[in-house]
Amino acid sequence: xxxxxxxxxxxxxxxxxGLLLIVLAPLAIESPFYLHVLVMILFYAALSQAxxxxxxxxxxxxxxxxxxxxxxxxxxTLVFLQYGLTPWIGAVFGGLLASIAAFxxxxxxxxxxxxxxxxxxxxxxxxxxxxxxYFRDLTRGSVGLQIPFKPSLTNLVFQSKASYLYLAVGxxxxxxxxxxxxxxxxxxxxxxxxxxxxxxxxxVGINTHWAKLIAxxxxxxxxxxxxxxxxxxxxxxxPYSVFSxxxxxxxxxxxxxxxxxxxxxxxxxSFIVTPVSEFARAWLGGSFxxxxxxxxxxxxxxxxxxxxxxxxxxLRIPYQRLLRRLPGxxxxxxxxxxxxxxxxxxxxxxxxxxFLLECxxxxxxxxxxxxxxxxxxxxxxxxxxxxIGPNGAGKTTLxxxxxxxxxxxxGQILFAGRPITGIRPxxxxxRLGIGRTFQVVKPFTNVTALENVVVGAFCRTTDADQARxxxxxxxxxVGMGQKMDILARSLTIAERKRLELAxxxxxxxxxxxxxxxxxxxxxxxxxxxxxxxxxIRETGISILVIEHVMRVIxxxxxxxxxxxxxxxxxxxxxxxxxxxxxxxxxxxxxxxLIA
Amino acid sequence: xxxxxxxxxxGSAIDTLTIIQVLVSGILLGGIYAVISIGLTMIFGVxxxxxxxxxxxxxxxxxxxxxxxxxxxxDPYVSLLIVTPAMFLVGLLxxxxxxxxxLGAAPLMQIFATVGLSVAMQNAALLVxxxxxxxxxxxxxxxVLEVGGLxxxxxxxxxxxxxxxxxxxxxxxxxxxxLGKALRxxxxxxxxxxLMGINVExxxxxxxxxxxxxxGVAGAMLMPMYYTFPTVGTYFVLTAFVVVVLGGMxxxxxxxxxxxxxxxxxxxxxxLIAPALKEAVYFVIFILMLLFRPWGLFxxxxxxxxxxx
Numbered sequence: 001x002x003x004x005x006x007x008x009x010x011x012x013x014x015x016x017x018g019l020l021l022i023v024l025a026p027l028a029i030e031s032p033f034y035l036h037v038l039v040m041i042l043f044y045a046a047l048s049q050a051x052x053x054x055x056x057x058x059x060x061x062x063x064x065x066x067x068x069x070x071x072x073x074x075x076x077t078l079v080f081l082q083y084g085l086t087p088w089i090g091a092v093f094g095g096l097l098a099s100i101a102a103f104x105x106x107x108x109x110x111x112x113x114x115x116x117x118x119x120x121x122x123x124x125x126x127x128x129x130x131x132x133x134y135f136r137d138l139t140r141g142s143v144g145l146q147i148p149f150k151p152s153l154t155n156l157v158f159q160s161k162a163s164y165l166y167l168a169v170g171x172x173x174x175x176x177x178x179x180x181x182x183x184x185x186x187x188x189x190x191x192x193x194x195x196x197x198x199x200x201x202x203x204v205g206i207n208t209h210w211a212k213l214i215a216x217x218x219x220x221x222x223x224x225x226x227x228x229x230x231x232x233x234x235x236x237x238x239p240y241s242v243f244s245x246x247x248x249x250x251x252x253x254x255x256x257x258x259x260x261x262x263x264x265x266x267x268x269x270s271f272i273v274t275p276v277s278e279f280a281r282a283w284l285g286g287s288f289x290x291x292x293x294x295x296x297x298x299x300x301x302x303x304x305x306x307x308x309x310x311x312x313x314x315l316r317i318p319y320q321r322l323l324r325r326l327p328g329x330x331x332x333x334x335x336x337x338x339x340x341x342x343x344x345x346x347x348x349x350x351x352x353x354x355f356l357l358e359c360x361x362x363x364x365x366x367x368x369x370x371x372x373x374x375x376x377x378x379x380x381x382x383x384x385x386x387x388i389g390p391n392g393a394g395k396t397t398l399x400x401x402x403x404x405x406x407x408x409x410x411g412q413i414l415f416a417g418r419p420i421t422g423i424r425p426x427x428x429x430x431r432l433g434i435g436r437t438f439q440v441v442k443p444f445t446n447v448t449a450l451e452n453v454v455v456g457a458f459c460r461t462t463d464a465d466q467a468r469x470x471x472x473x474x475x476x477x478v479g480m481g482q483k484m485d486i487l488a489r490s491l492t493i494a495e496r497k498r499l500e501l502a503x504x505x506x507x508x509x510x511x512x513x514x515x516x517x518x519x520x521x522x523x524x525x526x527x528x529x530x531x532x533x534x535x536i537r538e539t540g541i542s543i544l545v546i547e548h549v550m551r552v553i554x555x556x557x558x559x560x561x562x563x564x565x566x567x568x569x570x571x572x573x574x575x576x577x578x579x580x581x582x583x584x585x586x587x588x589x590x591x592x593l594i595a
Numbered sequence: 596x597x598x599x600x601x602x603x604x605x606g607s608a609i610d611t612l613t614i615i616q617v618l619v620s621g622i623l624l625g626g627i628y629a630v631i632s633i634g635l636t637m638i639f640g641v642x643x644x645x646x647x648x649x650x651x652x653x654x655x656x657x658x659x660x661x662x663x664x665x666x667x668x669x670d671p672y673v674s675l676l677i678v679t680p681a682m683f684l685v686g687l688l689x690x691x692x693x694x695x696x697x698l699g700a701a702p703l704m705q706i707f708a709t710v711g712l713s714v715a716m717q718n719a720a721l722l723v724x725x726x727x728x729x730x731x732x733x734x735x736x737x738x739v740l741e742v743g744g745l746x747x748x749x750x751x752x753x754x755x756x757x758x759x760x761x762x763x764x765x766x767x768x769x770x771x772x773x774l775g776k777a778l779r780x781x782x783x784x785x786x787x788x789x790l791m792g793i794n795v796e797x798x799x800x801x802x803x804x805x806x807x808x809x810x811g812v813a814g815a816m817l818m819p820m821y822y823t824f825p826t827v828g829t830y831f832v833l834t835a836f837v838v839v840v841l842g843g844m845x846x847x848x849x850x851x852x853x854x855x856x857x858x859x860x861x862x863x864x865x866x867l868i869a870p871a872l873k874e875a876v877y878f879v880i881f882i883l884m885l886l887f888r889p890w891g892l893f894x895x896x897x898x899x900x901x902x903x904x
Binding site for chain 1: 645693696697700701702703704706707708710711712713714715716717718719720721722725726825829833836837840869871872874875878879881882885886889
């Protein structure tokens, strides 16, 4: 936000100059055709921006946005024709209607991942079109609806193209501002996180389902406004043009070509792509129908294969270089922020047994196979408890049951004396104060290390500056201060493990579940990690750790629980456990099998 | 059928014969859907890519059949022998040029590569062949077989027969040949298959080729009874998606049974509800299916893990 306060900087005044050029364009351009092209560029940029909120930020590839577009167009036109209501209000009505439709279809469909979600959105778009054609008493079916040409501000009908240009500029500014705001906000970080890895997003306390729903409703609202603009611009709508799959594809295509998931991508994409269709239509006429979409398709394939992050990414570096040469350039300064307040957790009950975590007779079966069978386990406040056992003993399953990734089939789990069994989905458990890492690390690969941890920090704050400062502090603490701006996918395995730990710490847990954070590390890295885990305990966080490296377990843990074939076979201090006959058998048996 | 009898007993206009008639035409139509869907589900099963351009391959096959008929007077059933191998090659080309480079990319990008292919092919067809509806007029295009008062369209019957043959052929291929086993192995686990000495890239190529050859067959069989136009693929591919999701992604049995079910549903909803709404009916089924049983009738739970069966 503070960036807006410095208009003397090139990163502010260069876009403003661009905007000024567009606003002044009608003075220089007399040809209505060129103005029309400019309007269409802004129009598609805005719609693509709206699509990008759910398709790009959240990575939920909707090809059904035409339904929201058409709902907006029909809603505002119908209330105008029937009741004479101004499209200014009709637009809000259409937007809300589209948001409701988006909620209704997405609420169930967001359970689907990847291509299955895309297919369901296509089906939704098709159904809406078929219904629009069928219910001709309401929509006049294939005949379409005509808006009378009575120019006035209230009717949202204008004589001059320039007025539509200003309207389009306003529409693009609105969508871009909302997209920009979302991107910087907590919601934006949550969307990126769930796009990268939905399980990991839940594990840092994100309500992934809700975040997606908010995003799709905002996206649908803005898309519906686009539909209203279209109907007021063309003054005629019919189902095949406003409910077409091609339109859905175009919204997405513009964003992908420009740079999916970025605020500038849709704008860049539209300036590249939209003129192709408009000029092809005008210059080549009807005999070359299809040419521009042919070009779109080919460009899309090439971009996906060669420039998956879009043309905008390719332009970014020269643009930054240009900015640096302009007067007034200053390097970006990280804002100082107050520390994130400590989360207020329910105190561990002093009376009774005083356990932080208590699993009572927990069982989990996978089709008859007992991954966990009547396991009792307790973690005391301030303790490091080791969980060991041969491969397939049920250690990770226990983590998944505690953090509600799997519901237990039997038994009870208490956290700080409070029953948490059956609290789903996982983010609700995380917010109660249990952090976790994954055995196979799940970093948000396409964002920086800092952003990874920022997502975790947003679990306890809504302030972006605060989350950022907190994330930086934690990365310093785990010894990753030098790696903050590196993309997570470029990190080594040891660094990824630390990043995963940092991200879990950022959620301010009271209890931390560490799943093999030492596996795959060399001896020096292991020693560093042991020291780190001890430091974390000193800050008052209790730790439950799964580990295979016996040396680590022995030196790190206060107590150890041994699982074998889903059952607890031993419990005690490291010394007691290492001399337990059943434990030795379990491990020797394992080795025997391997040999 | 029992339902038809009871309806006729009530003296309704809908008699048993009509119901059977609708049922039969639905099943026959379902045969074509099954052939298209087998190709789609096979490509998905092996490469884990949903080929949004599948319909455009069908469109290409239909145009191929049309031009062979127009220029050389070749009967569509004969041109099947040319169109099918040609489509196999088209499939190889598409796999090699578009799919192979994006195999490691994010699923989002994979979807978009095939969407791009679909858009490009559809509009190339629009550009070259224009939007006209074209069909072939054969002596048997409209001929029907009468069996005990039932009217059975000859081209539909032929298409159904070919569908059955293909289903049997695929069953034998998967069960008894090395190629079939290799396809199934790659479908189950790309890496393990590679370790077992299977040339995975070649299997990907072949699966795309075979899957596309399926629409070659479907295109030739459809031409005597249907029109072709640049966007014809969209209609059929959406139906095929419904079929494949209904039957279970990657399941051959699912594609066959799902095809028949959708054919019958389409015929009955056109007959009982309204022809204009028949698509809406099966899209609603599609969405419900995705929600409550996304792994389909014959797929396995956790649809990402399904293999070829």
